[in-house]
Amino acid sequence: MQHTHAAAAPSLRLLLQLAVASALAAGALADGPPGFTVTGRVYCDNCRAGFETNVSHSIKGATVQMECRHFETQEVKHRAEAAANEWGWYKMEVGGEHEAEICEVALVRSPEAECAEIERFRDRSRVPLTRNNGIKQDGFRYANPIAFFRKDPPPACGDIAPTTSTTTTPRTEINSF
Secondary structure, three states: OHHHHHHHHHHHHHHHHHHHHHHHHHHHHHOOOOOEEEEEEEEEEOOOOOOOOOOOEEOOOOEEEEEEEEOOOOOEEEEEEEEOOOOOEEEEEEOOOOOOEEEEEEEEEOOOOOOOEOOOOOOEEEOOOOOOOOOOOOOEEEOOOEEEEOOOOOHHHHHOHHHHOOOOOOHHHHHOO
């Protein structure tokens, strides 16, 4: 008889675990569709290069704003704001599904007066906030790094120019490989 009780204990434990999991899932569904966690990084583009260099640095305390606008009407449907931590990373929670909206994280404010210039169209990162896109994924979204610009690049920026040449190779040299 003890053998029957010992075998029933794991089954009872499994039944209890299933009941708790079902209750948690029902509670999550009752609150509506799950949201997203959006994270990204803010840095200072000291050299005005348009990308991170060895002279770039993170901006602690920089403020960014997520704005979701309807595709057709451009009406703002959602807005959230966050500040960057000591490594320049920010994180914000965005509730719901935003399939019919364009969501972008944009720069708002830099605490560094010498690196606070915002360049239009390079000041934002678009982030898809929908689960209805054919890709199985969790609720985390990573925005591309965005940068404030320094008005006057420091002398150290001259050191990066040779490694970031914008000259093009003539077509004849490309075809000779």
